[in-house]
């Protein structure tokens with residue numbers, strides 16, 4: 750798979766079209782992850798602009814710039830899928846219940862968020878789980894396993910929300926293949942948080 754790293758400059762993203770929406774497949778990527786995947790990322794969750802949860806109904810964990818480099822130096826901007834895990838501890842104290850620190854499916858956006866016209870490249874992970882609280886300041890680990898689609902610009906917030914919902918369905922279906930599912934128990938994750946795995 751050939752995915753060119755993004756330049757340091759924001760580019761003009763294509764506008765999402767009706768034919769793109771209608772033509773979206775519900776399963777993406779080969780039967781086994783292929784290079785550059787898997788890509789391993791980790792970092793402390795930062796505050797973004799807070800629009801993910803408020804505007805889009807899709808809270809995201811923003812990674813610090815240096816944590817993005819293993820990905821942004823080898824892949825292009827876009828939407829990706831994989832697994833992620835949030836640490837139970839914050840500032841040395843266990844604050845998150847065990848169930849919230851499992852390895853969970855995620856969708857991730859790497860890009861300039863053209864709909865919001867961001868000035869810096871960001872990587873944001875949406876973990877498909879209902880967390881009772883935010884987890885700013887927690888360590889997050891992620892294994893990125895595949896590419897879903899390019900980042901797009903939108904004429905309405907509803908269009909972006911609709912595509913993110915489709916991204917989540919595509920990610921769940923694409924991860925439900927043995928060669929992807931096995932990364933849930935990868936030693937990169939903190940398995941001590943998962944006595945029942």
Ligand SMILES: Cc1cc2nc3c(=O)[nH]c(=O)nc-3n(C[C@H](O)[C@H](O)[C@H](O)COP(=O)(O)O)c2cc1C
Nearest residue numbers: 797798799800801856858862863864875900901916
């Ligand atoms: C799965 C997923 C797909 C996304 N796709 C796009 C996209 O195509 N275009 C875009 O402008 N932003 C996209 N975003 C980024 C959102 O605009 C961003 O998460 C939102 O602005 C929240 O950012 P904030 O936490 O910094 O407020 C996507 C986010 C996710 C989680």
